[in-house]
Amino acid sequence: MPRMRIIQAVNQALAEEMERDPKVIVIGEDVRASIFGDTRGLFDRFGPDRVRDTPISEAAMTGLAVGASACGYRIVLHMMFANFLYTGFDAIANQMAKLRLMTGGQVTLPITIIANYGGGRSTAAQHSDTPFSPLMNLGGIEVAVPSSPKNAKGLMKTAVRSDNPTVYLEPGGRGGELGEVPDGDYVTPFGQADQLQEGHELSLVTMGSMTRMTARTAKTLEKAGVSVDVLDMQTLVPLDMDAVLASAERTGRVIIVDESRDRCSAASHIAAVLADKAHSCLKAPVRRITVPDTAMPYAPSVERPLLPNSERIVRAAGEILGREFTT
Numbered sequence: 001m002p003r004m005r006i007i008q009a010v011n012q013a014l015a016e017e018m019e020r021d022p023k024v025i026v027i028g029e030d031v032r033a034s035i036f037g038d039t040r041g042l043f044d045r046f047g048p049d050r051v052r053d054t055p056i057s058e059a060a061m062t063g064l065a066v067g068a069s070a071c072g073y074r075i076v077l078h079m080m081f082a083n084f085l086y087t088g089f090d091a092i093a094n095q096m097a098k099l100r101l102m103t104g105g106q107v108t109l110p111i112t113i114i115a116n117y118g119g120g121r122s123t124a125a126q127h128s129d130t131p132f133s134p135l136m137n138l139g140g141i142e143v144a145v146p147s148s149p150k151n152a153k154g155l156m157k158t159a160v161r162s163d164n165p166t167v168y169l170e171p172g173g174r175g176g177e178l179g180e181v182p183d184g185d186y187v188t189p190f191g192q193a194d195q196l197q198e199g200h201e202l203s204l205v206t207m208g209s210m211t212r213m214t215a216r217t218a219k220t221l222e223k224a225g226v227s228v229d230v231l232d233m234q235t236l237v238p239l240d241m242d243a244v245l246a247s248a249e250r251t252g253r254v255i256i257v258d259e260s261r262d263r264c265s266a267a268s269h270i271a272a273v274l275a276d277k278a279h280s281c282l283k284a285p286v287r288r289i290t291v292p293d294t295a296m297p298y299a300p301s302v303e304r305p306l307l308p309n310s311e312r313i314v315r316a317a318g319e320i321l322g323r324e325f326t327t
Contacts, residue, residue: 028078058088097140147211154188191238
């Protein structure tokens, strides 16, 4: 299998889907210049009719995506930073999420919105959000959170082929990480968590930008004698709670690692479902490792401690296992 970076895997998936289906159109902010690299070369390959820069107006971009997709095109809309979803949210929340229901299934909206999210890069408060919860709460939007080049390609291809609108959240600052990507037409199904490793003492449930760090922390805990189960959710809508519940039944102890702010986070929802459906098998309270309920600061020295990290996971593991660990 070839090795590539997340951004390269996204780029490859887009090129393959545009080659496969002439109705796939890429629009958005600077998609021709491709500042992030995920749309690089698409303009030269497919031309201005299928790769087009839009005005810097998120309300116009999301409205255009709704109209074009309703007319039969498969739209890939690049919005650069996830915070920019907020300024285009009317068409996302009131049109994309609802028109299929409101038209009795007569209208489908095959839209894939790409947005780069998360902190750790000193891009400050207006470019560092992880907006899992508002998207999960809409009821009609699928949410993909790739964590590696492998599922970055597979999830993108699934998103583009879906007749449902999808927000595809690229992990900010992690696009340069290398990993293997299967050859051929590789597709990752939505709603299936990836079991990264199996264990029987502690479950680490994670997603997107937090997956690599969480998996490394699991190795640290294993060296200290802890058998760790690790789940990468891959999508938040649909959410594979069956896999989470099965992991909780195996271990009885769950830590959820999520880069979004703690209040009403993806971690909060998963913890609530565990409390509902796995209470009898839990040996300790479910722990959440998240971001405090504050805007992300610019200064690296202030930003870095706010993000989930190995030290916080190891400390939580020690508390619910009744042991002390060092990192």
